Amino acid sequence: MDNRQKEIDNLKDYKYGFSTDIENTRAPKGLNEDVIKFISNIKKEPQWMLDFRLKAFERFKQLKEPDWQKPKYPKIDYQDLYYYSAPKSMDDKPKSLDELDPKLLETYKKLGIPLQEQARLNGIAVDAVFDSVSVATTFKEELTKQGIIFCSMSEAIQKHSDLVKKYLGTVIPTTDHFFATLNSAVFTDGSFVYIPEGVKCPMELSTYFRINASETGQFERTLIIADKGSYVSYLEGCTAPMRDENQLHAANVELIALDDAEIKYSTVQNWYPGDKDGKGGIYNFVTKRGLCKGKNSKISWTQVETGSAITWKYPSCILKGDNSVGEFYSIAITNNHQKADTGTKMIHLGKNTKSKIISKGISAGNSDMMYRGLVDISSKADNSRNFTQCDSLLMGNKCGAHTIPYIKNKNLKSNIEHEATTSKISDEQLYYCNQRGLNQEEAVSLIVNGFCKEVLQQLPMEFAVEAQKLVGISLEGSVG
Amino acid sequence: MLSIESLKAKIEEKEILKGLNLNINPGEVHAIMGPNGSGKSTLSNILSGKKGYEVNGKVTFEGENLLELETEERAHKGIFLAFQYPLEIPGVNTNTFLKTSINAIKKARGEKELDAIEFLKLIKQKSAELKFDEKILSRQLNVGFSGGEKKKNEILQMSILNPKLSILDETDSGLDIDALRIVSEGVNSLRNKENSFLIITHYQRLLDYIKPDFVHVLKNGQIIKSGDYELAKELEKVGYEDFN
Ligand SMILES: Nc1ncnc2c1ncn2[C@@H]1O[C@H](COP(=O)(O)OP(=O)(O)O)[C@@H](O)[C@H]1O
Ligand SMILES: [Mg+2]
Numbered sequence: 160m161d162n163r164q165k166e167i168d169n170l171k172d173y174k175y176g177f178s179t180d181i182e183n184t185r186a187p188k189g190l191n192e193d194v195i196k197f198i199s200n201i202k203k204e205p206q207w208m209l210d211f212r213l214k215a216f217e218r219f220k221q222l223k224e225p226d227w228q229k230p231k232y233p234k235i236d237y238q239d240l241y242y243y244s245a246p247k248s249m250d251d252k253p254k255s256l257d258e259l260d261p262k263l264l265e266t267y268k269k270l271g272i273p274l275q276e277q278a279r280l281n282g283i284a285v286d287a288v289f290d291s292v293s294v295a296t297t298f299k300e301e302l303t304k305q306g307i308i309f310c311s312m313s314e315a316i317q318k319h320s321d322l323v324k325k326y327l328g329t330v331i332p333t334t335d336h337f338f339a340t341l342n343s344a345v346f347t348d349g350s351f352v353y354i355p356e357g358v359k360c361p362m363e364l365s366t367y368f369r370i371n372a373s374e375t376g377q378f379e380r381t382l383i384i385a386d387k388g389s390y391v392s393y394l395e396g397c398t399a400p401m402r403d404e405n406q407l408h409a410a411n412v413e414l415i416a417l418d419d420a421e422i423k424y425s426t427v428q429n430w431y432p433g434d435k436d437g438k439g440g441i442y443n444f445v446t447k448r449g450l451c452k453g454k455n456s457k458i459s460w461t462q463v464e465t466g467s468a469i470t471w472k473y474p475s476c477i478l479k480g481d482n483s484v485g486e487f488y489s490i491a492i493t494n495n496h497q498k499a500d501t502g503t504k505m506i507h508l509g510k511n512t513k514s515k516i517i518s519k520g521i522s523a524g525n526s527d528m529m530y531r532g533l534v535d536i537s538s539k540a541d542n543s544r545n546f547t548q549c550d551s552l553l554m555g556n557k558c559g560a561h562t563i564p565y566i567k568n569k570n571l572k573s574n575i576e577h578e579a580t581t582s583k584i585s586d587e588q589l590y591y592c593n594q595r596g597l598n599q600e601e602a603v604s605l606i607v608n609g610f611c612k613e614v615l616q617q618l619p620m621e622f623a624v625e626a627q628k629l630v631g632i633s634l635e636g637s638v639g
Numbered sequence: 640m641l642s643i644e645s646l647k648a649k650i651e652e653k654e655i656l657k658g659l660n661l662n663i664n665p666g667e668v669h670a671i672m673g674p675n676g677s678g679k680s681t682l683s684n685i686l687s688g689k690k691g692y693e694v695n696g697k698v699t700f701e702g703e704n705l706l707e708l709e710t711e712e713r714a715h716k717g718i719f720l721a722f723q724y725p726l727e728i729p730g731v732n733t734n735t736f737l738k739t740s741i742n743a744i745k746k747a748r749g750e751k752e753l754d755a756i757e758f759l760k761l762i763k764q765k766s767a768e769l770k771f772d773e774k775i776l777s778r779q780l781n782v783g784f785s786g787g788e789k790k791k792n793e794i795l796q797m798s799i800l801n802p803k804l805s806i807l808d809e810t811d812s813g814l815d816i817d818a819l820r821i822v823s824e825g826v827n828s829l830r831n832k833e834n835s836f837l838i839i840t841h842y843q844r845l846l847d848y849i850k851p852d853f854v855h856v857l858k859n860g861q862i863i864k865s866g867d868y869e870l871a872k873e874l875e876k877v878g879y880e881d882f883n
Contacts, residue, residue: 299791410665582729586690592685593710594719596747604741609730609779634697 204307215333215343230498259443273455284564308353315351319339330413339446342411346380354389379410385420418453430466437496440468447474451483459486461617465633475504478512490613502532507540517548522558543573604631646696657860672878673857687720715747717803721793728780787818811845811846823848843875
């Protein structure tokens with residue numbers, strides 16, 4: 160029994176919780192025009208980019224932090240954060256992986272993110288973002304041959320200025336809302352993807368985000384453009400060291416699909432969730448929005464959200480093109496004192512647009528889970544359809560699960576369907592599994608993975624297995 | 640193999656088992672008959688390790704104190720319970736459940752786990768033997784199964800796990816004659832010098848197919864009489880009410 164407990168404790172320990180001792184270049188603490196200029200300058204940005212940032216900052220100063228969300232948090236002092244932190248060795252950017260600081264390579268190896276040889280074996284192109292800068296992009300040459308651009312946002316701003324200028328901020332305007340606007344002012348790095356007309360991207364594109372420095376906010380910015388008839392599958396993963404403080408991660412992710420293009424965006428979010436008593440952990444306040452700009456385009460979000468102290472995000476689709484399709488598949492797990500307020504928005508503007516929402520929320524311990532979703536069918540969106548399935552699974556008596564679906568249908572020819580269930584893992588079910596030789600953790604993992612199956616199936620193969628394990632690990636120690 | 644001495648069990652202050660004695664040797668088939676509410680399922684649950692009972696007395700399995708073991712540890716040691724009411728687990732594929740189960744047990748015993756192909760072979764063979772429609776195995780565990788299908792699924796699991804001690808809690812209740820025959824064949828095919836069975840039933844009918852070595856009558860939380868197969872027949876005639 161003692162041994163088993165120890166084993167469980169070991170597993171429960173957040174295995175990505177180490178930090179790397181590396182020398183950093185930081186912007187001065189605080190949020191002001193000078194800091195924004197510092198960021199823009201260190202990234203050697205063109206004037207238009209700095210203007211974009213400053214415009215956002217002007218707007219930000221007039222905005223009030225929202226507080227309508229379910230999970231409340233202590234006031235964040237935005238002047239007490241660092242907005243830029245990068246490993247010193249990145250100041251003179253290495254030209255290739257071989258020149259990269261071995262400490263960084265080591266960090267990513269520990270995380271199971273291979274940047275070197277193995278990356279080639281796995282056949283997944285990886286862009287790795289460490290605090291505020293992108294440190295490596297693998298497979299660049301192979302992708303370039305097909306005209307695919309996959310690089311850090313900073314590089315894109317310099318080398319693909321026309322594309323960035325054309326699309327950045329078109330899905331999430333700089334005026335959008337508090338956190339999105341803050342991001343527009345101070346974003347540091349992230350990924351940029353452009354898939355040219357007619358090209359099916361031959362491999363998974365993947366970004367790995369890592370928060371390392373303390374007292375640092377991470378403001379990631381990602382922009383993915385799928386030109387006519389193209390296809391791309393993109394995956395992001397995230398981890399952070401264990402720290403007593405709460406760290407803010409406020410990303411903006413914009414997706415744009417032109418005629419007949421498809422973007423599949425998958426997230427496995429495993430930021431540090433805080434300890435058992437709710438101390439520390441990441442505030443994951445993220446704006447993700449996809450625009451199905453062209454006809455017959457498709458954007459599909461899949462998220463597995465197991466980490467963070469607070470997760471607050473609604474990856475959304477604006478279905479502008481006729482016949483466009485939006486999908487949202489979500490697994491959100493909260494344990495201990497974690498809180499989540501997550502869901503999606505499907506905005507139907509074009510005719511014959513379809514959307515599908517499958518949300519699986521699992522809460523355990525003292526945690527609290529909210530599904531919040533909006534389906535909005537405009538008066539012009541004839542023959543549009545939405546199907547929403549929202550299932551909650553509770554473990555124990557101390558956690559909460561809530562569902563708030565907002566529905567606006569302004570078109571008589573269109574149709575919205577909503578189904579919701581709430582269930583509980585019963586002691587009898589666990590006993591049945593135990594009797595068949597499964598221990599408590601294995602039983603929970605089996606039942607929960609069954610509950611989430613429809614969503615797990617949406618993930619690329621390589622990650623489905625990982626995610627399945629993660630689902631089990633996140634709930635360890637939550638019963639028995 | 641299994642020895643039960645003055646077993647008492649309470650739940651929520653209610654005394655259910657009141658000093659039960661039973662001894663099962665390897666290879667023996669014991670039947671327990673008794674009226675509703677006499678404590679048959681409680682006995683099965685206590686042997687397989689369900690939590691929530693206040694238990695007194697001594698139970699050993701192959702010389703080990705059974706009452707100290709976790710539920711799953713008992714399963715690893717070869718105790719199997721065919722549930723009176725098998726549980727539904729939505730979303731979990733029946734095949735996945737079976738594979739997870741057999742591999743959990745193999746792992747605990749330090750044996751090599753089955754890969755997908757080995758498992759499939761085993762499952763095909765066993766379902767054929769039990770005339771079990773394989774299609775059912777790709778459905779969610781027990782969800783929407785008929786009563787008979789649920790019971791047959793329990794027997795399929797039993798024959799795959801090949802337990803040392805199988806406890807069948809009213810597996811025959813609600814079965815038609817064909818299903819009853821299949822269930823019995825499942826048990827009989829596992830019968831050998833090592834494997835033992837504790838078969839809980841209301842009816843003598845099942846015992847026509849599975850000839851028990853011993854029959855016990857459980858009433859009011861105690862075994863009030865033990866005998867051989869003839870006792871079952873007598874019981875059927877007299878009824879539990881007048882049986883003393
Ligand atoms: N969880 C429980 N709480 C209270 N009483 C129970 C509980 N489980 C069983 N009982 C009672 O214990 C007695 C024996 O139940 P059970 O073992 O299921 O009988 P059987 O299987 O022989 O029909 C019954 O009177 C039943 O109502
Ligand atoms: Mg019973």
